[in-house]
Amino acid sequence: MKKFLFKTLALSSALALALPVFAGCTKEKEVNAVSHVAIDINPSLSLSLDEDNKVLTVHASNEDAQIMLYGEELVGLELDVALEKIAQLSVDLDYVNEDNYGVNVSVSGKIGENEVLSELEAAFDKESGSLSINVSADGTFTDLRMLDWIKEKYQENAAVQALTLEEYKLIAEAQLIDATLSIEEAVNKSVDELIKIVNDGASKIKPYATSAYNGAVAIAQRTYQELKGQLLDTTWVIPYTLDYANILNRKYKVNNGLLYNMYSASARALDLSISAVEAVAKVLEETQVPAGTIDAIATALSLTEEQKAAFVSEITVDGKITLASLEAFLNKWFKNLTEDERAALKATVDTLIEDVKAFAITVDEAIADEYKAAAVKMAEDLNALVPEELKTLASAYLVNFDNMVKQIATAVEGKEPLVALKAVQEVFKNEAVRLEGVMRKELTESDLKMVEDAMAKVSGTLETYEANFNEAMAKAEADAKAWLESQKNARK
Secondary structure (H helix, E strand, O other): OOOOOOOOOOOOOOOOOOOOOOOOOOOOOOOOOEEEEEEEEOOOEEEEEEOOOEEEEEEEOOOHHHHHHHHHHOOEEEEEHHHHHHHHHHHHHHOOOOOOEEEEEEEEEEOOHHHHHHHHHHHHHHOOOOOEEEOOOOHHHHHHHHHHHHHHHHHOHHHOOOOOOHHHHHHHHHOOOOOOOOOHHHHHOOHHHHHHHHHHHHHOOOOOHHHHHHHHHHHHHHHHHHHHHHHHHHHHHHHHHOOOHHHHOOOOOOOHHHHHHHHHHHHHHHHHHHHHHHHHHHHHOOOOOOOHHHHHHHHHHHHHOOHHHHHHHHHHHEOOOOOHHHHHHHHHHHHHOOOOHHHHHHHHHHHHHHHHHHHHHHHHHHHHHHHHHHHHHHHHHHHHHOOOHHHHHHHHHHHHHHHHHHHHHHHHHOOOOHHHHHHHHHHHHHHHHHHHHHHHHHHHHHHHHHHHHHHOHHHHHHHHHHHHHHHHHHHHHHHHHHHHHHHHHHHH
């Protein structure tokens, strides 16, 4: 399960936000995010704020938010002004209407929840006209279900059991930003640390980074890195193998060129394994919800046959009802309730949570074997990358490598395979970087020149690869921008 862990946004942790320079100052002042405000309309988005409640970064958590915010600039605005702009866009683009009039907010950090609720209510009162908007901090249906599920899964973890809804929401967004962050790591981080992860990551996300864009970029990057790696990595082997006497005379104790190739190729191989695990994770959202679950939810909602038919029609997308379409409806239904209605329907909500959770867990268990199969195949692929020459030259390195591969293969037992794979990929990348540094120091000047000359000979081919990569990136960007603009214009 853990849907929030598997969003394919292709995100990475980034450097701190660019630092402003003030006239007359010789030293730059770092601006830190101290507050975080998440808003779910749907669209879903969040704002990171500095100590003066000015917007530092904006994170569009789904494509509806990307469409709504496309071409807009909220960074630098005071919070109240930014909220007014969000309210205006929500109304003008028909995201808020007679069918969807619930707005959920979650606040973390220095700013107070009541202050944000008050400003958000004022913003929607100003923009929504006669439409009454329900603004609350009660969480969405999905939020409540996932928090309940996490606590059930990690019953022995005291920090997880103590999670509040606001803390869970912040952790879930941090995991969207950093897919290597596990829930057990996240609960041990401070609010400030989690806000920093979100702020730093959001500052690096392109406003046009749709799912299609991210997919196209991932393919382009994988293709480019694979071709580039195959072209350049082997040049590091030349000084170690050109003269066999190098090995016999122990000029270099270990063939670091082969080791470098192994770790570099392993990191690239993990891209395919990560894609496989992400594809398996999508099964959860795409698997059809059984009729029995739909009947149970209709009963819990006390729907008449006519109302049930309308309900089924609304949650049917492309001919089937999925967890994603079902929860989209339940999120809207729950947000539309007033505070009193939520309190009165608590038992109903609890029943619905259990019904949906039971289905999601069933699917999760059904795809567990697919996770394991993907991880086992990945481990086999990595082992196949080990050159035969290394088996007698670097046994200590291979033991370490083999241990890491085994850890990946068993990581699925914790149901966080993507977190494990990306973490180990970073280990491989870092090891490759370290070995390159070692080689640059240990190789003689003539041997190092041999490597550089070999690289120079393939520079023309490399330039072609790079040109193809840049062309693919430019097309992905143009296509994403055109799609966002068309979607936004269609809503006006």
